[in-house]
Amino acid sequence: xxxRLLMESFVRQRRRKMLAGVAILxxxxxxxxxxxxxxxxxxxxxxxxxxxxxxxxxxPKADLLDVKVGAVDVKPASGGAYLKESDLTxxxxxxxxxxxxxxxxxxxxxxxxxxxxxxPVVAVNGVGYWFDHDFSGLKTGAPxxxxxxxxxxxxxxxxxxxxxxxxxxxxxxANRLQLKIGDSFFLQGMRGTSTSSTAKVSGxxxxxxxxxxxxxxxxxxxxxxxxxxxAVRRVExxxxxKPEDAFARxxxxxxxxxxxxxxxxxxxxxxxxxxxxxxIPGAQAEQVRRVEQSEGNVLSxxxxxxxxxxxxxxxxxxxxxxxxxxxxxxERRGEIGLMRSLGASKGAIALLFYAETGLLALFAGxxxxxxxxxxxxxxxxxIFAGDGGSAQAVLIPVLLPVVVALALVVAIAGSTPSIRAAxxxxxxxxxxxxx
Numbered sequence: 001x002x003x004r005l006l007m008e009s010f011v012r013q014r015r016r017k018m019l020a021g022v023a024i025l026x027x028x029x030x031x032x033x034x035x036x037x038x039x040x041x042x043x044x045x046x047x048x049x050x051x052x053x054x055x056x057x058x059x060p061k062a063d064l065l066d067v068k069v070g071a072v073d074v075k076p077a078s079g080g081a082y083l084k085e086s087d088l089t090x091x092x093x094x095x096x097x098x099x100x101x102x103x104x105x106x107x108x109x110x111x112x113x114x115x116x117x118x119x120p121v122v123a124v125n126g127v128g129y130w131f132d133h134d135f136s137g138l139k140t141g142a143p144x145x146x147x148x149x150x151x152x153x154x155x156x157x158x159x160x161x162x163x164x165x166x167x168x169x170x171x172x173x174a175n176r177l178q179l180k181i182g183d184s185f186f187l188q189g190m191r192g193t194s195t196s197s198t199a200k201v202s203g204x205x206x207x208x209x210x211x212x213x214x215x216x217x218x219x220x221x222x223x224x225x226x227x228x229x230x231a232v233r234r235v236e237x238x239x240x241x242k243p244e245d246a247f248a249r250x251x252x253x254x255x256x257x258x259x260x261x262x263x264x265x266x267x268x269x270x271x272x273x274x275x276x277x278x279x280i281p282g283a284q285a286e287q288v289r290r291v292e293q294s295e296g297n298v299l300s301x302x303x304x305x306x307x308x309x310x311x312x313x314x315x316x317x318x319x320x321x322x323x324x325x326x327x328x329x330x331e332r333r334g335e336i337g338l339m340r341s342l343g344a345s346k347g348a349i350a351l352l353f354y355a356e357t358g359l360l361a362l363f364a365g366x367x368x369x370x371x372x373x374x375x376x377x378x379x380x381x382x383i384f385a386g387d388g389g390s391a392q393a394v395l396i397p398v399l400l401p402v403v404v405a406l407a408l409v410v411a412i413a414g415s416t417p418s419i420r421a422a423x424x425x426x427x428x429x430x431x432x433x434x435x
Contacts, residue, residue, distance in 0.1 A: 017360060020324035024364035027317025028407050032372020034306040035399055037380060054102065054145050054236035054288060056273050058083070061284040082231040085219065087280045092136045094275040096267050102238035103135055104145040107219060109226040110190040115177055123190065124173060126215045128222020131155040145236050146207070153181040153203030156218050165221050166202040170212040174204050189225035237276070241269045314410055321414030325357070329422045336422050346423045353419050357411040365407030369400050
């Protein structure tokens with residue numbers, strides 16, 4: 001009898017049930033879209049803000065030391081300290097290794113160049129970089145971490161033997177020496193090394209900073225010119241991180257073991273930098289606050305907006321369900337009075353109405369999950385148009401039970417006031433009013 005009454009309520013009140021179902025459907029669609037976007041927006045914002053550069057910089061810890069004789073600072077201007085390129089593979093062994101999206105080591109070197117036979121020797125600054133380096137399956141290098149650099153031509157190719165190398169020339173150097181793509185010149189290190197090569201200009205670089213006054217060459221060549229194999233002076237790291245909060249700024253060494261483990265296992269820029277310091281001997285890693293805080297502020301504001309939209313959608317759905325259920329129960333007062341007069345308990349009648357609402361929420365919530373996933377894909381493609389182009393499906397299975405549970409909560413919360421009001425009415429008064 002219970003299931004018969006349940007099914008007949010859907011047949012006899014199709015319009016009321018449809019209105020309540022549409023309200024739940026719209027609410028769960030909006031919530032699903034917001035939650036689906038929230039799970040991927042961190043990566044997308046990280047890519048959008050990559051124009052700011054790396055968010056972690058690594059350099060030799062010895063650079064922090066003051067070397068003085070009396071009151072005179074005798075530490076070399078270059079710092080005289082270096083990291084090992086071979087140690088960079090240890091970045092893949094840290095806890096948050098999968099969050100590292102780019103690595104760019106660099107090494108400064110003083111070079112002597114001669115453009116043509118008989119021309120005077122010119123001293124220039126050279127910087128060795130990775131350009132298209134395979135870092136344990138991750139294609140990375142300076143161009144990936146400096147997307148604002150403008151290049152005419154191509155980046156230098158890796159050295160494949162012989163005495164000829166490819167270089168990219170900064171705009172100011174190219175203008176001063178009248179270099180163009182395809183030109184060649186003689187290049188030699190200035191640290192007493194015997195390394196010398198014929199360099200060919202593969203590209204001209206415009207950056208708007210000091211790089212315009214430098215020659216860019218493969219890192220291996222810079223190490224050869226400097227006479228320091230395996231050396232790097234500085235490493236830029238780009239990593240996906242969690243926005244910084246008060247807990248992120250605490251000193252982990254001052255925390256008790258349990259709290260320190262929690263801090264260590266959160267993807268803060270500080271915790272990733274801490275793990276880099278642990279992994280690479282003699283390294284000091286710090287977050288670049290300009291980049292990190294910009295990313296954190298954008299994520300916090302967008303997350304707040306998403307929560308606001310989700311809450312508003314669920315609240316509107318709850319009010320719509322409440323209105324639809326109030327009208328439906330008003331139309332069924334006679335049925336409720338008759339059931340009460342025949343001995344049905346308040347609990348049984350409430351269970352009947354809650355079962356109707358629950359079935360409606362299950363169906364509308366599941367459909368809302370599917371529509372919301374499609375909406376998330378569409379919104380993602382429109383908002384982040386430069387991040388892949390066309391819309392791609394965003395079906396996240398773990399969201400289905402969450403969305404259905406929210407639909408049940410909204411449906412039950414919206415229908416409870418009407419059900420309680422109906423159960424407080426006396427059966428005799430209901431039947432006399434309908435007579």
